[in-house]
Amino acid sequence: MSTPENKRKRKRTTTKNKVKKKKQLLSTPQSTLFLSIPYDLLLHIVARVPVLYYPTLSLVSKSFRSLIASPELYKVRSLLGRTESCLYVCLNMVDHFRKGPNWFTLCRKPDKTLTGKERSGYILARVPIPHSPNAEFSSLVAVGSDIYNIGVNQDRFKLTDCSSSVTILDCRSHTWREAPSLPVGLYACSAGVLDGKIYVAGQSPDGYSSYSLTKSVEVFEFDIKTQVWDPVPIPGRETKSPYMGSTACIDGKFNVVALGESVAYDPKEGSWDLGPWLSGHMCSYSYCEIENVLYSAAHGALMWYDSQVKNWRVLKGLVGLPKFPPCAQVRLADYGGKIVAMWDLNAPYGNSPSYKTGIWCAEIALERLNSCEIWGKVEWVDNMLTIFDSFSLVKVIAATV
Structure with a gap:
């Protein structure tokens, strides 16, 4: 005789059987067949997969996570001409001061x-990056597979202090590493990339006012290939209006933006000139x-x-x-x-x-x-x-x- 209690028991038994069957399927040889392929061949297979699918692939197993973070995979991608742009998003959440920024990447659903x-078929997937340092809009620049984070104070309760800190996010392994520090600590750092060099504009402690923006700006040059900063700042040109903490690299020049004007540094000529009017369109990042x-x-x-x-x-x-x-x-x-x-x-x-x-x-x-x-x-x-x-x-x- 079928009673409500018997029906509940049958339902629980059916659910347990489904879970047991699912576990059996996950432990079958078919689920590990792909990983039984020779490692070199597996590298060449995964290297041909668009990076938009990598966040999903990394969820398959620890072996896949390790493979996707391996330097060998990206060497193969480069040799096969499969390098592509990968989009990253940096967010500061309410727990920012305790845990640091959160990073996401664009991936396929x-x-x-x-x-x-x-x-679209896209979502933003959380990137598990441990110990991510504090970051600001103007401090971040991308060079190949690296994202440089320049001149941001890492004491989360003293964000207005100047800093010479430089860290690099490796977007292949999703790990941070230390880089050579700026020659001096700067306020309001803003970075740009031109012809294999990173240029950083900011205000030195001597030229910085805690009450208002000032017109004095220093610029330092970093050689990406040798990973060396020029210890002497580029002879600057004082702006007529306060420095905004914004820069732009166009027309082969490093433009330092002030509230009413911009000045442009030409690395080939080693000289400054009056730049285009950019401030009205760059004030909000x-x-x-x-x-x-x-x-x-x-x-x-x-x-x-x-x-x-x-x-x-x-x-x-x-x-x-x-x-x-x-x-x-x-x-x-x-x-x-x-x-x-x-x-x-x-x-x-x-x-x-x-x-x-x-x-x-x-x-x-x-x-x-x-x-x-x-x-x-x-x-x-x-x-x-x-x-x-x-x-x-x-x-x-x-x-x-």
Whole structure:
């Protein structure tokens, strides 16, 4: 006779059998067959897989995690010509002062068959990077598979103090290592990369005022190949208005941005000159450089500037790109010659008075029609991540792996 108690027992037995069967399947030889392939052959197989799938592959087993973090894999990728841009996102969460920044990377949604209704098929996956140091927008620059973090004080309760600290994130192994320190500690560091050198602008303790921005700026040069700083700062040019802590590398020059002007250092000539007017579009850190063109989202619309036009122009096209919210944190990045725009968007959380925040992302292909016209084609727009706590969007940056 079937009773409710008997039905519950049968249901529990069925559930136990399913779990047991699943464990048996996971322990069958078929699940480890792939790892029984010779290591060199396995390296060549995984090296041909796009890096967008690596976060998912690293979840398969400890062996896969070890393989994906191995230097041999990326040597093979390089030999096969399979290197590609890998997008990273740095966030400061509410526990930032206790645990440091959180890092995420763009990856394919696991176990997802894309259809015509899919927005993108991408998500932001958390990167487990232990002991991540404090980072700021202007302190981060990418060189190949490394992300340099320059001149940020690592005492989380003294973030206004100057610092000579330099650390490097290896985007292949996802580990940090120490690098040669700046010759002197600087305030408001901002870095850029030109012709195998990193240039860092900042204010020395002698020229820094804790009450207001000053006009005195020092610039140091770092040789990426030899990993050596020039101990003597580049003879600077004082700006007429206060230094903003922002820089841009366009037209082969290192532009140091002030509130009302910018000055440009030409490494080939070893001289300074008055630079283009950039400050109005760089004050919110919503900018990036792509193929000698500066792009900005500082005024709610995507705009661009280069030395040919010598004027800011609106990026045309952009069908399907929503308007950035007025108070949104917007960050742009060069993603293999395309723009990646990322911003936050608040939405009500159920019936409660609190909000959840979505991190939205758009990938935009660029086409230059003539010297005065650049068009953007929106390839996809999607919500990459939902966060229920306060956070700041530090930077979006692409490394080559």
